[in-house]
Amino acid sequence: MSEEMNEMENRDFQTGDRVKGIVTNIEEKAVTVTIEGAPFDGVIPISELSSLHIEKASDSVQVGDELDLVITKVEDENFVLSKRKVDAEQAWDELEKKFASGEIIESEVKDVVKGGLVVDLGVRGFVPASLVEDYFVESFEDYKGKVMTFKIVEMEKENNRLILSHRAVVELEKESQKEEVMDTIHAGDVLKGKVQRIASFGAFVDIGGVDGLVHISQLSHEHVEKVSDVVTEGQEVTVKVLSVDRDSERISLSIKDTLPGPWDAIEEKAPKGSVHDGKVKRIVSYGAFVEVLPGVEGLVHISQIAHKHIATPNEVLSEGQEVQVKVLEVNKADKRLSLSIKELQEKEKEQDYSNYEMPEESSGFSISDVIGDKLKGFKSE
Structure with missing residues (x-):
């Protein structure tokens, strides 16, 4: 027997020791492992397999897996071991580096809980609902199992607290996209866009990562009382770029200028x-x-x-x-x-008196003179 083997057999295993174990048996709530050089096997309770809640031990490991473990308790002819603590210790070291550098992390959403999402990064990471997207999400049911990108926004190793944000990644991407768009668009460009938000004075239109304003006066050739009478949120529109102010990051747009004018044809x-x-x-x-x-x-x-x-x-x-x-x-x-x-309109007819001969003033006349013989033949009763 070699000197190395003798050292292994004579090793005194104590609480806190780091060891390697090979999974030999999996039960519902515990896993049995053999430890090289140890006189007896060790047990990993289900609660010590993962930083996340799991229903069955087989959800986390398989027979034959080699695991990095720490001895948490030495009992009569048995070791109680933890995989979770080793994973967490290694994870915190890596996470602290990523937090300091602002590195973006990609991971799968393991669970949806009240108030947000849960991610396994060797330690339990929590994504509050307000930090999932840059818009309101009514239901997160479809997020479970989805691979997403995150930035660490808060971490406290001593309190096992890790807060992540996908929203921060989205906003970073949009900011980068915004700068690119601002550098490529010019006054006179005609672009496709989507109405993002409606205000009393106009509509904000997304033209590919940056919003431009269509003032109410630029919505239509006709007078517009209410912006919502012309456009709705989410509507696809064609716009013309009126001006680009790169210093203030403001873009003025027009829908009216892309429409046929009232004097056309x-x-x-x-x-x-x-x-x-x-x-x-x-x-x-x-x-x-x-x-x-x-x-x-x-x-x-x-x-x-x-x-x-x-x-x-x-x-x-x-x-x-x-x-x-x-x-x-x-x-x-x-x-x-x-x-x-x-x-x-019909022209009003004016009576023509040019051929009408009035009686001479000197002669005088009466009604009977004008009517003449028409009165003859009528007898009084």
Whole structure:
């Protein structure tokens, strides 16, 4: 027998010793291992197999596995061992280095518990619900078994406390993506985006890792009262980049500029001679502006308002009034329409007295003179 074998057999095993054990038997709540050089086997209680809760010992180890263990108790012809403590001690050393460097860790979600997720990193890592994503998650059921990336945000070895964040990784990725997008987009670019958030003054649109603002005035060619009347959160939209301020990281966008203008194809929509229902939008001294199509106004000159002479348009029209107009002229280049109201109205017939001969003043006349013989033949009763 070699000198090394003799030393192994004569070794005095004590509590706290680190040993290697080979799994020989697995029961539901314990595992039996043989320890090289030990006079008897050791037992690992299920609670000492993993830093996480497990239902069966076979969920953690298999027969034939070689394990790094620490003796926690020496009993008569038996050792009580712990795999969990060795794993934790090794893990804490590695985790402290990763925490200091800000390294991103990849691991599987082992369990979903009230308030967050549980990850096994040699020690139990907890991901609070608020640190899972950068948006609200209603249910975490689908996260169990999912491999995710994390950053350590808090750790206390003495209290066995390890707090992780996937949200921090997402935000880091978005920040990097944002810088890249800011460097590549320019005013005039037309891009696809998704409406992320709606405010009273406009809509924020994600254009690939960075949000730009579509001001309410840039949503439509028509006047918009409420942003939600035009777009909804999650909606896919096409936008044009109006400006990029890299210092303040602000991007101004327009949906309106990607849409056909109200004056496009105006010759087909309102050709000369066509008749339209419209609304008086503004009254000026020389006429009235009438909206005949969304975003398209034409001028009814004061001379085209009525057949009779009027001193001001207000004598006949009022703002908001519904009117019918006829298109007299179309000028697409200057975005002008000449309209008429009076051409759709009948001219009042004026009685012509030119051929009517009045009796001479000197002769005098009576009703009977005018009616003549029509009174003859009538007898009083």
